[in-house]
Amino acid sequence: MTSKSKPTxxxxxxxxxxxxxxxxxxxxxxxxxxxxxxxxxxxxxxxxATRLEFYSFIQSRLPPDSTYLSLPEIHAILAVWVSRHGAEISLEQTARRKGRPKSAKETKLEEVQLREVENYKTGVEIPDLTDRDMLQKFRQWDMKSLGYAHTLRFIRVSSLQQDMAVVSRPPTATGHEANDDEAPQLLDDQMDET
Known part of the structure:
Protein backbone atom coordinates (compact mmCIF):
# COMPACT_ATOMS: atom_id res chain seq x y z
CA MET A 1 0.00 0.00 0.00
CA THR A 2 1.21 3.41 -0.84
CA SER A 3 0.48 6.31 1.44
CA LYS A 4 -1.17 9.27 -0.16
CA SER A 5 -0.99 12.76 1.25
CA LYS A 6 -4.29 14.08 2.48
CA PRO A 7 -5.81 16.78 0.32
CA THR A 8 -6.35 20.14 2.04
CA ALA A 49 -7.21 60.21 22.80
CA THR A 50 -5.42 63.58 22.88
CA ARG A 51 -8.71 65.49 22.65
CA LEU A 52 -10.28 63.34 25.38
CA GLU A 53 -7.25 63.94 27.60
CA PHE A 54 -7.61 67.70 27.03
CA TYR A 55 -11.35 67.73 27.77
CA SER A 56 -10.98 65.54 30.87
CA PHE A 57 -8.23 67.87 32.14
CA ILE A 58 -10.60 70.82 31.77
CA GLN A 59 -13.39 68.86 33.45
CA SER A 60 -11.13 67.96 36.38
CA ARG A 61 -10.18 71.62 36.89
CA LEU A 62 -13.77 72.93 37.02
CA PRO A 63 -14.76 74.50 40.33
CA PRO A 64 -17.44 72.22 41.83
CA ASP A 65 -19.83 74.99 42.89
CA SER A 66 -19.75 77.20 39.78
CA THR A 67 -22.66 77.35 37.36
CA TYR A 68 -20.61 78.97 34.59
CA LEU A 69 -17.05 80.20 34.05
CA SER A 70 -15.85 83.63 33.07
CA LEU A 71 -13.27 84.06 30.32
CA PRO A 72 -10.44 84.80 32.81
CA GLU A 73 -11.26 81.53 34.63
CA ILE A 74 -11.16 79.63 31.34
CA HIS A 75 -7.82 81.20 30.44
CA ALA A 76 -6.44 80.28 33.88
CA ILE A 77 -7.34 76.62 33.25
CA LEU A 78 -5.78 76.74 29.78
CA ALA A 79 -2.60 78.35 31.16
CA VAL A 80 -2.24 75.42 33.56
CA TRP A 81 -2.81 73.00 30.67
CA VAL A 82 -0.13 74.61 28.52
CA SER A 83 2.46 74.68 31.32
CA ARG A 84 1.75 71.23 32.77
CA HIS A 85 5.00 69.72 31.41
CA GLY A 86 7.19 72.47 32.91
CA ALA A 87 8.13 70.49 36.03
CA GLU A 88 9.10 67.40 34.03
CA ILE A 89 11.18 69.49 31.63
CA SER A 90 13.05 71.17 34.48
CA LEU A 91 13.67 67.74 36.11
CA GLU A 92 15.13 66.46 32.85
CA GLN A 93 17.33 69.57 32.57
CA THR A 94 18.70 69.18 36.10
CA ALA A 95 19.34 65.45 35.60
CA ARG A 96 21.37 66.14 32.47
CA ARG A 97 25.08 66.68 32.94
CA LYS A 98 26.61 69.90 31.71
CA GLY A 99 27.49 69.82 28.03
CA ARG A 100 25.36 66.77 27.27
CA PRO A 101 22.61 66.81 24.64
CA LYS A 102 18.95 66.83 25.60
CA SER A 103 17.30 63.51 26.28
CA ALA A 104 14.63 62.23 23.91
CA LYS A 105 12.01 62.66 26.63
CA GLU A 106 12.99 66.29 27.23
CA THR A 107 12.94 67.05 23.51
CA LYS A 108 9.51 65.45 23.10
CA LEU A 109 8.06 67.32 26.10
CA GLU A 110 9.44 70.64 24.81
CA GLU A 111 7.93 69.99 21.37
CA VAL A 112 4.54 69.17 22.90
CA GLN A 113 4.65 72.28 25.07
CA LEU A 114 5.72 74.49 22.16
CA ARG A 115 2.94 73.09 19.94
CA GLU A 116 0.32 73.64 22.66
CA VAL A 117 1.50 77.21 23.30
CA GLU A 118 1.29 77.89 19.56
CA ASN A 119 -2.21 76.37 19.37
CA TYR A 120 -3.31 78.48 22.33
CA LYS A 121 -1.97 81.63 20.64
CA THR A 122 -3.81 80.94 17.39
CA GLY A 123 -6.96 79.80 19.17
CA VAL A 124 -7.97 76.59 20.87
CA GLU A 125 -11.44 75.07 20.64
CA ILE A 126 -13.08 74.20 23.97
CA PRO A 127 -16.65 73.54 25.12
CA ASP A 128 -18.56 76.74 25.89
CA LEU A 129 -18.22 76.85 29.66
CA THR A 130 -19.56 80.42 29.83
CA ASP A 131 -23.09 79.05 29.37
CA ARG A 132 -24.91 77.37 32.27
CA ASP A 133 -26.57 74.66 30.17
CA MET A 134 -23.37 73.78 28.31
CA LEU A 135 -21.39 73.59 31.55
CA GLN A 136 -23.99 71.27 33.03
CA LYS A 137 -23.87 69.03 29.92
CA PHE A 138 -20.06 69.08 30.01
CA ARG A 139 -20.05 67.93 33.65
CA GLN A 140 -22.35 65.00 32.72
CA TRP A 141 -19.95 63.75 30.03
CA ASP A 142 -18.19 60.55 31.13
CA MET A 143 -15.15 61.18 28.83
CA LYS A 144 -15.12 57.65 27.42
CA SER A 145 -15.65 58.68 23.79
CA LEU A 146 -15.95 61.80 21.67
CA GLY A 147 -19.48 60.84 20.62
CA TYR A 148 -21.00 63.11 23.25
CA ALA A 149 -19.05 66.16 22.05
CA HIS A 150 -21.47 66.92 19.20
CA THR A 151 -24.16 67.86 21.74
CA LEU A 152 -21.96 70.68 23.09
CA ARG A 153 -21.37 74.16 21.72
CA PHE A 154 -17.68 74.91 21.24
CA ILE A 155 -15.94 78.27 21.41
CA ARG A 156 -12.51 79.31 20.22
CA VAL A 157 -10.36 81.23 22.70
CA SER A 158 -6.89 82.65 22.19
CA SER A 159 -4.14 83.79 24.51
CA LEU A 160 -3.63 86.87 22.31
CA GLN A 161 -7.25 88.07 22.71
CA GLN A 162 -8.26 86.96 26.17
CA ASP A 163 -11.37 89.12 26.33
CA MET A 164 -12.98 87.49 23.29
CA ALA A 165 -14.50 84.07 22.52
CA VAL A 166 -16.00 83.04 19.19
CA VAL A 167 -18.55 80.26 18.73
CA SER A 168 -16.79 77.78 16.47
CA ARG A 169 -19.18 74.80 16.49
CA PRO A 170 -22.82 74.89 17.50
CA PRO A 171 -24.35 71.74 19.01
CA THR A 172 -26.01 69.33 16.63
CA ALA A 173 -28.71 66.78 17.37
CA THR A 174 -27.46 64.24 14.83
CA GLY A 175 -23.73 64.68 15.25
CA HIS A 176 -23.28 65.64 11.61
CA GLU A 177 -21.68 68.94 10.74
CA ALA A 178 -23.94 69.52 7.74
CA ASN A 179 -26.04 72.66 7.64
CA ASP A 180 -29.64 71.43 7.55
CA ASP A 181 -31.23 74.86 8.03
CA GLU A 182 -32.01 75.35 4.36
CA ALA A 183 -34.25 72.33 3.69
CA PRO A 184 -37.03 73.11 6.21
CA GLN A 185 -37.09 76.72 5.05
CA LEU A 186 -37.61 75.62 1.45
CA LEU A 187 -40.38 73.27 2.48
CA ASP A 188 -42.16 76.07 4.36
CA ASP A 189 -41.89 78.39 1.32
CA GLN A 190 -43.31 75.74 -1.01
CA MET A 191 -46.23 75.05 1.32
CA ASP A 192 -47.08 78.78 1.47
CA GLU A 193 -47.26 78.99 -2.34
CA THR A 194 -49.83 76.18 -2.66
Missing part, protein backbone atom coordinates in the same frame (compact mmCIF):
# COMPACT_ATOMS: atom_id res chain seq x y z
CA UNK A 9 -10.00 20.69 2.72
CA UNK A 10 -11.56 23.74 1.12
CA UNK A 11 -8.27 25.30 0.08
CA UNK A 12 -6.75 25.49 -3.30
CA UNK A 13 -3.01 25.41 -3.51
CA UNK A 14 -1.59 28.93 -3.90
CA UNK A 15 -0.31 29.81 -7.29
CA UNK A 16 3.04 31.47 -7.52
CA UNK A 17 2.64 34.75 -9.39
CA UNK A 18 5.19 36.48 -11.52
CA UNK A 19 6.31 39.71 -9.76
CA UNK A 20 5.42 41.87 -12.77
CA UNK A 21 2.00 40.33 -13.36
CA UNK A 22 -1.33 42.11 -13.05
CA UNK A 23 -2.39 39.93 -10.10
CA UNK A 24 0.85 40.66 -8.22
CA UNK A 25 0.29 44.39 -8.74
CA UNK A 26 -3.25 44.01 -7.34
CA UNK A 27 -1.86 42.28 -4.25
CA UNK A 28 0.67 45.07 -3.77
CA UNK A 29 -2.03 47.74 -4.10
CA UNK A 30 -4.31 45.85 -1.69
CA UNK A 31 -1.53 45.56 0.90
CA UNK A 32 -0.59 49.25 0.51
CA UNK A 33 -4.23 50.29 0.98
CA UNK A 34 -4.53 48.08 4.06
CA UNK A 35 -1.40 49.68 5.56
CA UNK A 36 -2.62 53.18 4.69
CA UNK A 37 -6.02 52.57 6.34
CA UNK A 38 -4.38 51.06 9.43
CA UNK A 39 -2.15 54.13 9.68
CA UNK A 40 -5.14 56.48 9.35
CA UNK A 41 -7.03 54.53 12.03
CA UNK A 42 -4.12 54.73 14.46
CA UNK A 43 -3.73 58.47 13.83
CA UNK A 44 -7.45 59.03 14.39
CA UNK A 45 -7.34 57.05 17.65
CA UNK A 46 -4.32 59.04 18.80
CA UNK A 47 -6.01 62.34 17.95
CA UNK A 48 -9.20 61.30 19.75
Missing amino acids: KGRKPEKIQHPDSRVAAQHVRRAARKDRLADLRSKAKSKA
Whole structure:
Protein backbone atom coordinates (compact mmCIF):
# COMPACT_ATOMS: atom_id res chain seq x y z
CA MET A 1 0.00 0.00 0.00
CA THR A 2 1.21 3.41 -0.84
CA SER A 3 0.48 6.31 1.44
CA LYS A 4 -1.17 9.27 -0.16
CA SER A 5 -0.99 12.76 1.25
CA LYS A 6 -4.29 14.08 2.48
CA PRO A 7 -5.81 16.78 0.32
CA THR A 8 -6.35 20.14 2.04
CA LYS A 9 -10.00 20.69 2.72
CA GLY A 10 -11.56 23.74 1.12
CA ARG A 11 -8.27 25.30 0.08
CA LYS A 12 -6.75 25.49 -3.30
CA PRO A 13 -3.01 25.41 -3.51
CA GLU A 14 -1.59 28.93 -3.90
CA LYS A 15 -0.31 29.81 -7.29
CA ILE A 16 3.04 31.47 -7.52
CA GLN A 17 2.64 34.75 -9.39
CA HIS A 18 5.19 36.48 -11.52
CA PRO A 19 6.31 39.71 -9.76
CA ASP A 20 5.42 41.87 -12.77
CA SER A 21 2.00 40.33 -13.36
CA ARG A 22 -1.33 42.11 -13.05
CA VAL A 23 -2.39 39.93 -10.10
CA ALA A 24 0.85 40.66 -8.22
CA ALA A 25 0.29 44.39 -8.74
CA GLN A 26 -3.25 44.01 -7.34
CA HIS A 27 -1.86 42.28 -4.25
CA VAL A 28 0.67 45.07 -3.77
CA ARG A 29 -2.03 47.74 -4.10
CA ARG A 30 -4.31 45.85 -1.69
CA ALA A 31 -1.53 45.56 0.90
CA ALA A 32 -0.59 49.25 0.51
CA ARG A 33 -4.23 50.29 0.98
CA LYS A 34 -4.53 48.08 4.06
CA ASP A 35 -1.40 49.68 5.56
CA ARG A 36 -2.62 53.18 4.69
CA LEU A 37 -6.02 52.57 6.34
CA ALA A 38 -4.38 51.06 9.43
CA ASP A 39 -2.15 54.13 9.68
CA LEU A 40 -5.14 56.48 9.35
CA ARG A 41 -7.03 54.53 12.03
CA SER A 42 -4.12 54.73 14.46
CA LYS A 43 -3.73 58.47 13.83
CA ALA A 44 -7.45 59.03 14.39
CA LYS A 45 -7.34 57.05 17.65
CA SER A 46 -4.32 59.04 18.80
CA LYS A 47 -6.01 62.34 17.95
CA ALA A 48 -9.20 61.30 19.75
CA ALA A 49 -7.21 60.21 22.80
CA THR A 50 -5.42 63.58 22.88
CA ARG A 51 -8.71 65.49 22.65
CA LEU A 52 -10.28 63.34 25.38
CA GLU A 53 -7.25 63.94 27.60
CA PHE A 54 -7.61 67.70 27.03
CA TYR A 55 -11.35 67.73 27.77
CA SER A 56 -10.98 65.54 30.87
CA PHE A 57 -8.23 67.87 32.14
CA ILE A 58 -10.60 70.82 31.77
CA GLN A 59 -13.39 68.86 33.45
CA SER A 60 -11.13 67.96 36.38
CA ARG A 61 -10.18 71.62 36.89
CA LEU A 62 -13.77 72.93 37.02
CA PRO A 63 -14.76 74.50 40.33
CA PRO A 64 -17.44 72.22 41.83
CA ASP A 65 -19.83 74.99 42.89
CA SER A 66 -19.75 77.20 39.78
CA THR A 67 -22.66 77.35 37.36
CA TYR A 68 -20.61 78.97 34.59
CA LEU A 69 -17.05 80.20 34.05
CA SER A 70 -15.85 83.63 33.07
CA LEU A 71 -13.27 84.06 30.32
CA PRO A 72 -10.44 84.80 32.81
CA GLU A 73 -11.26 81.53 34.63
CA ILE A 74 -11.16 79.63 31.34
CA HIS A 75 -7.82 81.20 30.44
CA ALA A 76 -6.44 80.28 33.88
CA ILE A 77 -7.34 76.62 33.25
CA LEU A 78 -5.78 76.74 29.78
CA ALA A 79 -2.60 78.35 31.16
CA VAL A 80 -2.24 75.42 33.56
CA TRP A 81 -2.81 73.00 30.67
CA VAL A 82 -0.13 74.61 28.52
CA SER A 83 2.46 74.68 31.32
CA ARG A 84 1.75 71.23 32.77
CA HIS A 85 5.00 69.72 31.41
CA GLY A 86 7.19 72.47 32.91
CA ALA A 87 8.13 70.49 36.03
CA GLU A 88 9.10 67.40 34.03
CA ILE A 89 11.18 69.49 31.63
CA SER A 90 13.05 71.17 34.48
CA LEU A 91 13.67 67.74 36.11
CA GLU A 92 15.13 66.46 32.85
CA GLN A 93 17.33 69.57 32.57
CA THR A 94 18.70 69.18 36.10
CA ALA A 95 19.34 65.45 35.60
CA ARG A 96 21.37 66.14 32.47
CA ARG A 97 25.08 66.68 32.94
CA LYS A 98 26.61 69.90 31.71
CA GLY A 99 27.49 69.82 28.03
CA ARG A 100 25.36 66.77 27.27
CA PRO A 101 22.61 66.81 24.64
CA LYS A 102 18.95 66.83 25.60
CA SER A 103 17.30 63.51 26.28
CA ALA A 104 14.63 62.23 23.91
CA LYS A 105 12.01 62.66 26.63
CA GLU A 106 12.99 66.29 27.23
CA THR A 107 12.94 67.05 23.51
CA LYS A 108 9.51 65.45 23.10
CA LEU A 109 8.06 67.32 26.10
CA GLU A 110 9.44 70.64 24.81
CA GLU A 111 7.93 69.99 21.37
CA VAL A 112 4.54 69.17 22.90
CA GLN A 113 4.65 72.28 25.07
CA LEU A 114 5.72 74.49 22.16
CA ARG A 115 2.94 73.09 19.94
CA GLU A 116 0.32 73.64 22.66
CA VAL A 117 1.50 77.21 23.30
CA GLU A 118 1.29 77.89 19.56
CA ASN A 119 -2.21 76.37 19.37
CA TYR A 120 -3.31 78.48 22.33
CA LYS A 121 -1.97 81.63 20.64
CA THR A 122 -3.81 80.94 17.39
CA GLY A 123 -6.96 79.80 19.17
CA VAL A 124 -7.97 76.59 20.87
CA GLU A 125 -11.44 75.07 20.64
CA ILE A 126 -13.08 74.20 23.97
CA PRO A 127 -16.65 73.54 25.12
CA ASP A 128 -18.56 76.74 25.89
CA LEU A 129 -18.22 76.85 29.66
CA THR A 130 -19.56 80.42 29.83
CA ASP A 131 -23.09 79.05 29.37
CA ARG A 132 -24.91 77.37 32.27
CA ASP A 133 -26.57 74.66 30.17
CA MET A 134 -23.37 73.78 28.31
CA LEU A 135 -21.39 73.59 31.55
CA GLN A 136 -23.99 71.27 33.03
CA LYS A 137 -23.87 69.03 29.92
CA PHE A 138 -20.06 69.08 30.01
CA ARG A 139 -20.05 67.93 33.65
CA GLN A 140 -22.35 65.00 32.72
CA TRP A 141 -19.95 63.75 30.03
CA ASP A 142 -18.19 60.55 31.13
CA MET A 143 -15.15 61.18 28.83
CA LYS A 144 -15.12 57.65 27.42
CA SER A 145 -15.65 58.68 23.79
CA LEU A 146 -15.95 61.80 21.67
CA GLY A 147 -19.48 60.84 20.62
CA TYR A 148 -21.00 63.11 23.25
CA ALA A 149 -19.05 66.16 22.05
CA HIS A 150 -21.47 66.92 19.20
CA THR A 151 -24.16 67.86 21.74
CA LEU A 152 -21.96 70.68 23.09
CA ARG A 153 -21.37 74.16 21.72
CA PHE A 154 -17.68 74.91 21.24
CA ILE A 155 -15.94 78.27 21.41
CA ARG A 156 -12.51 79.31 20.22
CA VAL A 157 -10.36 81.23 22.70
CA SER A 158 -6.89 82.65 22.19
CA SER A 159 -4.14 83.79 24.51
CA LEU A 160 -3.63 86.87 22.31
CA GLN A 161 -7.25 88.07 22.71
CA GLN A 162 -8.26 86.96 26.17
CA ASP A 163 -11.37 89.12 26.33
CA MET A 164 -12.98 87.49 23.29
CA ALA A 165 -14.50 84.07 22.52
CA VAL A 166 -16.00 83.04 19.19
CA VAL A 167 -18.55 80.26 18.73
CA SER A 168 -16.79 77.78 16.47
CA ARG A 169 -19.18 74.80 16.49
CA PRO A 170 -22.82 74.89 17.50
CA PRO A 171 -24.35 71.74 19.01
CA THR A 172 -26.01 69.33 16.63
CA ALA A 173 -28.71 66.78 17.37
CA THR A 174 -27.46 64.24 14.83
CA GLY A 175 -23.73 64.68 15.25
CA HIS A 176 -23.28 65.64 11.61
CA GLU A 177 -21.68 68.94 10.74
CA ALA A 178 -23.94 69.52 7.74
CA ASN A 179 -26.04 72.66 7.64
CA ASP A 180 -29.64 71.43 7.55
CA ASP A 181 -31.23 74.86 8.03
CA GLU A 182 -32.01 75.35 4.36
CA ALA A 183 -34.25 72.33 3.69
CA PRO A 184 -37.03 73.11 6.21
CA GLN A 185 -37.09 76.72 5.05
CA LEU A 186 -37.61 75.62 1.45
CA LEU A 187 -40.38 73.27 2.48
CA ASP A 188 -42.16 76.07 4.36
CA ASP A 189 -41.89 78.39 1.32
CA GLN A 190 -43.31 75.74 -1.01
CA MET A 191 -46.23 75.05 1.32
CA ASP A 192 -47.08 78.78 1.47
CA GLU A 193 -47.26 78.99 -2.34
CA THR A 194 -49.83 76.18 -2.66
